[in-house]
């Protein structure tokens with residue numbers, strides 16, 4: 001996470017870069033694609049390697065929408081902003097489908113089910129469904145449990161999907177035409193006059209025309225601007241051994257998004273979430289190791305909701321998400337650094353919003369276009 005004076009003293013070889021992206025995750029690689037489409041030559045510098053952050057540790061849900069149920073989002077952001085954000089999410093999914101088609105990416109149009117774990121959540125789901133239907137989103141509302149596993153109600157979003165997220169990022173990167181410099185951490189960014197931005201990394205000093213931070217959870221370690229805006233937050237998953245038969249036909253999402261489950265492409269049951277029961281330990285950490293308390297919560301959920309699944313747990317993992325303090329992604333430029341933009345704070349929804357947000361961030365940096373509801377000025 002840090003670079004010592006012995007590893008790099010600022011006297012590293014200078015490299016010119018036209019459009020330099022920091023972070024080769026889902027968002028960085030997608031931004032690279034858009035910058036290249038806009039005629040820029042793109043270099044990505046990444047402290048690990050392609051997609052080794054949250055982007056290949058997630059559950060692969062392509063669920064349209066925000067981190068909160070639709071009517072709550074309207075209460076919080078207003079109708080116009082929610083419509084704009086929903087359109088941004090749909091646009092994101094159109095881009096993913098384009099990248100999926102062009103690459104060798106596992107994917108299924110399985111739809112998603114937002115499920116209620118309680119009578120209270122069922123009431124919220126019904127209100128969410130009504131608000132979505134009023135906005136002409138063609139969701140199905142179920143006042144009972146379509147899975148017959150003890151849920152109280154459900155919304156089915158038939159157009160949603162599940163993807164192999166690591167393959168998706170690889171495909172986007174290949175289509176971006178960008179150059180990747182892996183194993184190369186950024187430790188300082190200076191806005192200079194000519195060339196515009198100097199970026200100090202372990203192996204090189206870059207002179208770049210434009211710089212875009214796509215560092216999500218890790219952003220505050222590069223610039224204190226993000227310290228009160230994006231909180232690194234751990235998410236954990238487990239998967240079983242392959243099952244004889246699938247026990248789900250959709251991405252399942254419940255407890256206000258704190259629990260999620262799907263089948264993998266080789267018929268394993270994946271269960272993730274549970275961090276709401278362990279928030280002090282799971283918030284404000286970049287340690288992407290699993291912990292016993294969260295894994296016990298996930299196992300208990302597996303046994304409670306899927307008692308018919310009699311398979312050993314084969315793998316457990318963790319990843320670090322960047323939670324913005326208000327739940328929406330952040331696009332903007334750093335104070336005093338007009339050629340340093342950012343697209344961060346995906347709040348566990350990079351597959352819901354990532355492409356649309358990356359597109360706006362590139363546009364804003366290159367043309368000054370307004371980023372709309374995701375502009376970071378709302379938190380300044």
Ligand SMILES: Cc1cc2nc3c(=O)[nH]c(=O)nc-3n(C[C@H](O)[C@H](O)[C@H](O)COP(=O)(O)OP(=O)(O)OC[C@H]3O[C@@H](n4cnc5c(N)ncnc54)[C@H](O)[C@@H]3O)c2cc1C
Nearest residue numbers: 023025026027047053054055058059061186235319350351
């Ligand atoms: C367990 C889990 C389940 C999830 N499930 C879903 C889901 O089903 N659907 C969904 O939409 N979202 C999900 N998410 C969230 C999703 O994975 C993220 O929103 C998305 O990956 C964010 O992409 P990113 O490119 O912004 O971040 P990352 O993939 O984290 O990329 C940031 C990159 O920046 C690099 N970096 C950081 N600092 C530096 C530096 N100083 N120098 C160089 N490089 C640096 C990092 O190494 C990293 O590769 C989940 C996340 C987790 C952890």
